[in-house]
Amino acid sequence: MNSTVMWITARGLFGRRRFLLLLPLPVLVIALAVLCRWLGVAPGNWAQPVLIALGLAVVLPVVALIVGTGVLGSEIDDGTIVHVLSKPLPRWQIVLPKLVVAFGVTTLTVAVPLYVAGVLAESVRLGLALAAASAAGALAYSALFVALSLVTRRPVLLGLVYVLIWEGLLGNIVSGTQVLSVQQYVVTFADRMAATTLFDGQVSVTVSVIMTAVIAVLFTLLAIDRLRSFSVAGETS
Amino acid sequence: MTTSTSTPSSTPAAAAPVTSAAGTGTAGTAGRPAAIELAGVSRWYGNVVAVNDVSMALNAGVTGLLGPNGAGKTTLLHMMAGFLPPSRGAVTVDGEPTWRNPGVYRKLGLVSEREAVHGFLTAYEFVLASARLHGLPDPAAAARRAIELVEMTPAQDRRIGTYSKGMRQRTRVAAALVHDPTVLLLDEPFNGMDPRQRMHMMTLLHSLGDAGRTILFSSHILEEVEQVSGTVQVMVAGRLAASGDFRSIRRLMTNRPHVFAVQSSDDRALAVALLRHDSVTGVDLPKGGGITVRAGDYGSFTRALPRIALTEGIRVHRLLPSDESLESVFSYLVEA
Amino acid sequence: MSTSDQLTAARGTGPTPAGPAVAGTTSNGAPGGVIHDIGYQRYTGVRLGRRHVVGALYAHSLRTAFGLGRSAKAKIFPWFIVGVVVAAAAGLVAVRAQIGQVLLSYAQFADTMSWLVIFFVAVVAPELVSRDLGSGVLPLYFSRPLRLVDYPLAKFAALATAVFMLLGAPQLVMFLGGAFTTDAGWSGVWDEVTDLAPGLAYAVLWAGVFSAIGLAVASVTGKRAFAAGGIVAVFLMTTPIGGVLSVLPSVTANQLAGLVAPSSLVQGTGIWLFRDALITEAGTGLDTGGFGPLYGLVTVVLIAGCIAALIARYRKAARR
Numbered sequence: 001m002n003s004t005v006m007w008i009t010a011r012g013l014f015g016r017r018r019f020l021l022l023l024p025l026p027v028l029v030i031a032l033a034v035l036c037r038w039l040g041v042a043p044g045n046w047a048q049p050v051l052i053a054l055g056l057a058v059v060l061p062v063v064a065l066i067v068g069t070g071v072l073g074s075e076i077d078d079g080t081i082v083h084v085l086s087k088p089l090p091r092w093q094i095v096l097p098k099l100v101v102a103f104g105v106t107t108l109t110v111a112v113p114l115y116v117a118g119v120l121a122e123s124v125r126l127g128l129a130l131a132a133a134s135a136a137g138a139l140a141y142s143a144l145f146v147a148l149s150l151v152t153r154r155p156v157l158l159g160l161v162y163v164l165i166w167e168g169l170l171g172n173i174v175s176g177t178q179v180l181s182v183q184q185y186v187v188t189f190a191d192r193m194a195a196t197t198l199f200d201g202q203v204s205v206t207v208s209v210i211m212t213a214v215i216a217v218l219f220t221l222l223a224i225d226r227l228r229s230f231s232v233a234g235e236t237s
Numbered sequence: 238m239t240t241s242t243s244t245p246s247s248t249p250a251a252a253a254p255v256t257s258a259a260g261t262g263t264a265g266t267a268g269r270p271a272a273i274e275l276a277g278v279s280r281w282y283g284n285v286v287a288v289n290d291v292s293m294a295l296n297a298g299v300t301g302l303l304g305p306n307g308a309g310k311t312t313l314l315h316m317m318a319g320f321l322p323p324s325r326g327a328v329t330v331d332g333e334p335t336w337r338n339p340g341v342y343r344k345l346g347l348v349s350e351r352e353a354v355h356g357f358l359t360a361y362e363f364v365l366a367s368a369r370l371h372g373l374p375d376p377a378a379a380a381r382r383a384i385e386l387v388e389m390t391p392a393q394d395r396r397i398g399t400y401s402k403g404m405r406q407r408t409r410v411a412a413a414l415v416h417d418p419t420v421l422l423l424d425e426p427f428n429g430m431d432p433r434q435r436m437h438m439m440t441l442l443h444s445l446g447d448a449g450r451t452i453l454f455s456s457h458i459l460e461e462v463e464q465v466s467g468t469v470q471v472m473v474a475g476r477l478a479a480s481g482d483f484r485s486i487r488r489l490m491t492n493r494p495h496v497f498a499v500q501s502s503d504d505r506a507l508a509v510a511l512l513r514h515d516s517v518t519g520v521d522l523p524k525g526g527g528i529t530v531r532a533g534d535y536g537s538f539t540r541a542l543p544r545i546a547l548t549e550g551i552r553v554h555r556l557l558p559s560d561e562s563l564e565s566v567f568s569y570l571v572e573a
Numbered sequence: 574m575s576t577s578d579q580l581t582a583a584r585g586t587g588p589t590p591a592g593p594a595v596a597g598t599t600s601n602g603a604p605g606g607v608i609h610d611i612g613y614q615r616y617t618g619v620r621l622g623r624r625h626v627v628g629a630l631y632a633h634s635l636r637t638a639f640g641l642g643r644s645a646k647a648k649i650f651p652w653f654i655v656g657v658v659v660a661a662a663a664g665l666v667a668v669r670a671q672i673g674q675v676l677l678s679y680a681q682f683a684d685t686m687s688w689l690v691i692f693f694v695a696v697v698a699p700e701l702v703s704r705d706l707g708s709g710v711l712p713l714y715f716s717r718p719l720r721l722v723d724y725p726l727a728k729f730a731a732l733a734t735a736v737f738m739l740l741g742a743p744q745l746v747m748f749l750g751g752a753f754t755t756d757a758g759w760s761g762v763w764d765e766v767t768d769l770a771p772g773l774a775y776a777v778l779w780a781g782v783f784s785a786i787g788l789a790v791a792s793v794t795g796k797r798a799f800a801a802g803g804i805v806a807v808f809l810m811t812t813p814i815g816g817v818l819s820v821l822p823s824v825t826a827n828q829l830a831g832l833v834a835p836s837s838l839v840q841g842t843g844i845w846l847f848r849d850a851l852i853t854e855a856g857t858g859l860d861t862g863g864f865g866p867l868y869g870l871v872t873v874v875l876i877a878g879c880i881a882a883l884i885a886r887y888r889k890a891a892r893r
Contacts, residue, residue, distance in 0.1 A: 004370050036820075040822065048816075079351040086318065086342050086345070086347050087339070088341075089339055163805075164805060169688040229337065232320040
């Protein structure tokens, strides 16, 4: 695992303003959880909107999108990818460290507030379950969005299509699409690990585990392959 | 391995088929592959042909890749650097293909045209990262050496975002040199540099070239190429129009008259005498004195002039070819 | 001597419809330079006024919103959304023709399509606003007879029109379907019209609020990807807050919960204005208590505030 690549990626991520976009969302989750707990709202009432609708359905994918497209996409956009490409590194040694950084930052940003919210909602077990589930989701989402950065020139837009339309709109209306939605896998994981009555997973655990693994591996391989054939045409491209 | 350059067969008022002058196009000695070799390389995007059947072999020394904007220079350089696959033909560096071959970067350094650097790193960190990514045994020492080579040592601990354009350029050159590559590719390296920085960069490139490295840089500014190297590869509309020493190229274009500026003790008499000679196609007497002579045949005119002057008893003070600049060579090629 | 001969020769050639060539002379009397007259003339005709400038900007922005006059890639997203809403409307018409029941009233249709409207605004607002900001062409705009406030207002009008068309077109489809399949003759058609009118007015409300918010967020950055992400984040963040507020123990908080999220804000205002168009079954829909007017007021303030922010942003951007 190439530490220099990880170091440059991490510094690039934290040195940009877009990183600030990440902060309001986790803070919001914690603030709402604290507010509800303080005002004595029954967890059964606020768990769904805060933990699932906001936490797992919005904060996790959006943070993963911003970070996942940032680790590779921003370098492609401003052309600094050339510096890391013109080194005698096998391409997987470039993709994997970036993926690790994306996964790490996303998980940290999402798992911590969800843990706090879960503890406030019910118990430490729920908190840990939510944190672990969001880590699994972060893995799948990061692989997906890093691969998107290499496949298309507008990864953020396509990522938004996936999150908003596929997972958000269709996932609520057409139950068949839930089998292909990372969000549902994450909810299932959390439900299974915490055994809670606050919310229910819609997809079976086996399917979730297999699909998460498949997505993570498949899109990582796709990203590595695309990076091998990455062409830079010059200014007029 | 052949050293033929493609003849601009479709160009109308074509120069006589240009073959490379001695020094640039020779194949590798004793069967060793040339440092950079292109064999029938073409690259197209749909209907647009960016590079059209270019073949060249480059070895140690500094070569200028010359051409107007849109001639395909950047495309060619990116193919040599392994960032673009050729649609046809083969691009090899030291015998190895460049596309999909990260190992080739051990011998290759690239300074691209786009000014993209991580602004949040300092120059030292940037070059050090480059050294580490190359897997050098002592990255810190190599980084310091490279920074010293480009004379960036005093500013190396400031963030790159605070640098001037020339300093950023030099930093990128340092990062490209840190692993001591045998081949260095630079895309428009003098863009936006002031004359002092340009001179410094030219000296640096020359010293690197003299040390045995193969250096190819692209430019569309003729004065730069003139001063850095005498050997050029001229690209026009995707084709290689000429290769070699540009003065030799000039002489090979026999259908264009050479223009000379002559200053003598008796201009008019010399003018009349010259007009009698076959090689002279025209004579002008400009306002400031002297004669402007247009000669069709370089060789016979230069041989004839002293004889004529001697016969007429005229003293020639000065004889200058006035259109042997790269500018005029270039415009002849482009217009053709 | 050849140069001066060339100059005098050139002066004679070329069309000279009006005005002589201008020749300069050097101090010793020989001509130094000549400006040849090749027929270029300054435009002295009628110049259309500010209204036409703004109208042109509006029309151009509206065309950009739907990708007209641009490459095929720019048409994909907007027309995909248009296709989805029209298809949904057609589906509703078919269902209504079959079972004679109205599943969604015109106004309720707009509510159902809220996700798509958010997505449309997230795709189109950056195209309208962030592109100009990021590529630095604002000085070109403002060096024309275009006042500073005209630019953001024209863009807002264009985006609002585009969103209105997005919601209005399927409503029109539903109207045509209802009008042609009604068995009550002209009075049936008139009923449809009276149902359609509040639906269209509701669509105007949606258009105003969402365009204002979308443009205000998009004008913050010059990068389209960030702008799109920002718009989506703003809309997505506010909905769960509203959800949380609606489950708080206080009834007032529940009734005010809709103010926080734009979609529920518009819904609340719609319920206040056209109650029957939105609430077709008792007990459903947003509960706004007596706060209907407050919702209306907040809607107006929000639109005004976003437009003011937009204008302030351009004041700052144009000064740079």
